[in-house]
């Protein structure tokens with residue numbers, strides 16, 4: 518494994534590995550500071566450029582900062598601010614479900630981040646516990662814009678069929694609908710459910726059953742959410758037009774007495790949309 522990338526970034530240690538590639542802690546030897554380097558191993562230069570542009574178009578403390586996009590031996594590396602801490606997924610795996618007050622704080626910070634993302638015209642499309650970094654200084658940061666939709670650069674809706682994480686996507690994503698901000702609010706609901714209940718609301722063990730649950734079933738029973746249940750249900754409303762907006766979710770999080778919203782049904786996805 519090379520240790521110096523683009524003649525400047527000295528790789529120090531592996532921070533994480535996902536479906537698209539690996540993320541390294543590195544030292545920027547020119548400026549003498551630490552950065553995170555994401556080696557985009559799948560999808561090549563075009564995918565890396567799309568990911569870097571989508572994240573770079575948002576300037577907000579709740580969104581990972583993109584510093585550069587470099588090539589080394591023809592391979593793309595995204596240079597990101599180095600975040601401390603762990604992902605929400607890691608925290609849940611080791612510590613179990615979080616207290617209501619902490620989930621409320623995370624929810625409010627993620628709403629701020631999503632508002633900035635949507636104001637920039639971007640749809641993240643992959644909000645889930647594994648893409649939320651909780652830093653040591655209390656930041657809640659949205660990472661991984663690998664499948665984000667950014668109309669300023671994308672010519673049309675993504676042609677990748679279903680993309681996202683089945684246990685967290687919205688029903689309309691499963692149907693291949695044009696990406697809309699409302700989808701990120703559904704995935705926020707699924708993420709907050711997981712944070713307070715300790716598991717995905719729709720994961721049924723296998724891919725097909727999980728996708729059916731997203732489109733047809735109610736979330737798994739609430740046991741620990743307490744006052745957060747109404748806002749999570751409002752966000753998990755199947756019909757995007759009736760789903761909670763950022764403003765409604767924020768209001769329900771700060772005054773958790775909103776009446777519970779019944780989650781309407783939506784049709785199952787066509788079999789052609791389902792990838793193994």
Ligand SMILES: Nc1ncnc2c1ncn2[C@@H]1O[C@H](COP(=O)(O)OP(=O)(O)OP(=O)(O)O)[C@@H](O)[C@H]1O
Pocket residue numbers: 532533534535536537538539540553555581597598599600601604647648660661662663
């Ligand atoms: N800027 C950063 N600072 C510190 N750690 C990071 C940073 N970005 C990502 N990571 C770590 O690297 C891991 C993988 O990052 P990321 O989710 O961007 O990769 P991916 O290949 O797109 O993953 P996935 O397939 O899970 O979506 C994250 O879970 C996180 O632990």
